[in-house]
Amino acid sequence: MLIIEGKKVIELYVNGKKRNVVVRPADTLLYTLREQLGLTGAKPGCENGDCGSCTVIIDGWPIKSCIMLSVDAIGRNIITIEGLKDAPIQKAFVENWGFQCGYCTPGFLMVCHALANMHPNAEEHVIEKWLESNICRCTSYEEIQAAVHAILKPLS
Amino acid sequence: MIPFDFDYYRPDSIQEAVKIYEELDTQGKQPLYYGGGTEIITMARTHNIFTKALVDLKGIPECNVLEFRNDQLVIGSTVTLTQIFESRKFPLLGDIGSRIADHTAQCQITLGGNIAGTIIYRETVLPLLLSSSQIVIANESGQKQVSLHEVFNERLQLNPGEFIVQVITDKIYTTLPYVHVKKTKYEKIDYPLMTVVAVKKDEKIRIAFSGLCSFPFRSMKMENALNENSQLDVRINNALSHLPTSILNDISGSDKYREFVLRDTLINTLKTLEGVGLC
Numbered sequence: 001m002l003i004i005e006g007k008k009v010i011e012l013y014v015n016g017k018k019r020n021v022v023v024r025p026a027d028t029l030l031y032t033l034r035e036q037l038g039l040t041g042a043k044p045g046c047e048n049g050d051c052g053s054c055t056v057i058i059d060g061w062p063i064k065s066c067i068m069l070s071v072d073a074i075g076r077n078i079i080t081i082e083g084l085k086d087a088p089i090q091k092a093f094v095e096n097w098g099f100q101c102g103y104c105t106p107g108f109l110m111v112c113h114a115l116a117n118m119h120p121n122a123e124e125h126v127i128e129k130w131l132e133s134n135i136c137r138c139t140s141y142e143e144i145q146a147a148v149h150a151i152l153k154p155l156s
Numbered sequence: 157m158i159p160f161d162f163d164y165y166r167p168d169s170i171q172e173a174v175k176i177y178e179e180l181d182t183q184g185k186q187p188l189y190y191g192g193g194t195e196i197i198t199m200a201r202t203h204n205i206f207t208k209a210l211v212d213l214k215g216i217p218e219c220n221v222l223e224f225r226n227d228q229l230v231i232g233s234t235v236t237l238t239q240i241f242e243s244r245k246f247p248l249l250g251d252i253g254s255r256i257a258d259h260t261a262q263c264q265i266t267l268g269g270n271i272a273g274t275i276i277y278r279e280t281v282l283p284l285l286l287s288s289s290q291i292v293i294a295n296e297s298g299q300k301q302v303s304l305h306e307v308f309n310e311r312l313q314l315n316p317g318e319f320i321v322q323v324i325t326d327k328i329y330t331t332l333p334y335v336h337v338k339k340t341k342y343e344k345i346d347y348p349l350m351t352v353v354a355v356k357k358d359e360k361i362r363i364a365f366s367g368l369c370s371f372p373f374r375s376m377k378m379e380n381a382l383n384e385n386s387q388l389d390v391r392i393n394n395a396l397s398h399l400p401t402s403i404l405n406d407i408s409g410s411d412k413y414r415e416f417v418l419r420d421t422l423i424n425t426l427k428t429l430e431g432v433g434l435c
Contacts, residue, residue, distance in 0.1 A: 001165060001166060001167045001168055001172050001176065001215075002164075002165070002166035002212075002215065003163075003164075003165055003166075004163065004164040004165075005163040005164075006161070006163065024161055025161070025162055025163055025164035025210070026157075026158040026160065026161050026162055026200070027157075027158075028157070028158070028197065031157060047157075047201070048198055048201070049194055049197075049198055049257075049261055052258075052260060055260060061238065061263040062259075062260045062263060063260065063263055063264055064260055064261065064264070067193065067194045067197045067198060067261075067264065068193065068197075068264065069164070069193060069197065069210075071164045071166075072164075072193060072212065072214075074166075111260060129254070129259050130259050130260075132258050132259060132344065132345055133258040133259045133260035133261070134260075
């Protein structure tokens with residue numbers, strides 16, 4: 001049984017590397033990524049699981065790091081925006097102007113990257129469903145959707 | 157940030173989970189079983205829940221099952237709504253889960269958490285009530301398998317220390333023709349103004365509701381009224397006379413408006429299931 005009592009050093013697997021961090025069990029993954037590891041790409045927005053700006057990828061799935069405990073991520077594969085190295089979706093966002101102020105962009109990128117990996121042939125209703133998880137105050141939705149289309153390969 | 161501290165335990169077996177819960181409870185730590193954690197974390201952040209210990213059930217193999225065994229579908233309590241949707245093993249349950257919160261949250265919300273949570277809607281229980289599912293409950297005496305109808309009355313009636321291990325549904329119910337309608341006040345992603353779920357089994361319609369009253373329910377009296385051999389408006393009026401309690405009247409919608417939406421939804425639901433079948 002995994003037991004974490006009080007503040008402890010735990011090991012997280014982040015962007016392909018093992019990282020030791022000191023956490024309270026009550027610390028969210030978002031807090032630990034930003035404050036312990038300096039990975040500030042995941043943004044605090046609503047911190048209530050609504051806006052998606054803190055989205056990271058855990059074991060292939062998009063997860064809102066503000067509503068996940070750091071200790072819950074022990075033994076799981078965490079990818080943050082810093083772990084994307086020239087991924088196709090990043091280029092597609094640039095080429096399609098899929099951002100304005102940029103605050104929501106890391107979260108959107110992580111959702112879109114996960115979608116492209118999980119459903120490379122996603123149909124329109126699937127794309128819309130995945131994108132509904134994130135909010136862009138600048139309303140770049142059409143450009144973001146165009147960026148996703150640019151990297152997916154719809155079944156003919 | 158969660159403004160208080162707690163300890164975290166991730167047992168590897170059902171027995172370990174029950175035992176550690178009991179020990180923590182004896183120590184006065186007000187333990188909570190933990191699945192996806194979305195509800196616990198958001199409520200803890202706003203001081204709406206308190207605990208000194210979480211017992212995470214995701215390390216228990218039995219809680220992570222999602223497979224057919226003979227003629228039954230077994231779903232572990234920590235299986236996520238996304239996993240259920242993507243598997244297409246129980247399309248109705250998958251579709252309902254795919255309208256709870258948003259997609260990313262569905263990657264974290266578990267079936268057990270949705271059924272046993274404190275938020276009143278608990279929409280995933282609706283198809284399980286319609287399919288007379290069984291539920292496996294763990295406690296200090298071991299495990300017991302009971303009908304969901306026995307332990308779900310307005311909410312899941314579990315004793316302290318008990319948790320859901322699995323939900324078991326006869327395969328025949330996973331392929332029935334169905335209707336799933338979720339109405340919200342403004343946005344697609346929101347708590348339901350009303351969710352109506354209906355299936356057709358042996359030429360009879362089974363129907364369950366969330367958001368209509370202060371708890372999700374399936375009413376045999378309402379089903380009997382809707383299955384009568386009479387005109388549609390007569391059947392619906394009779395069904396509405398058997399509501400288990402008053403219609404919700406809150407900021408999402410007045411009771412009058414909900415009744416209006418309910419009547420319209422029932423007409424469409426009955427026409428669909430009595431007409432062309434699967435929708």
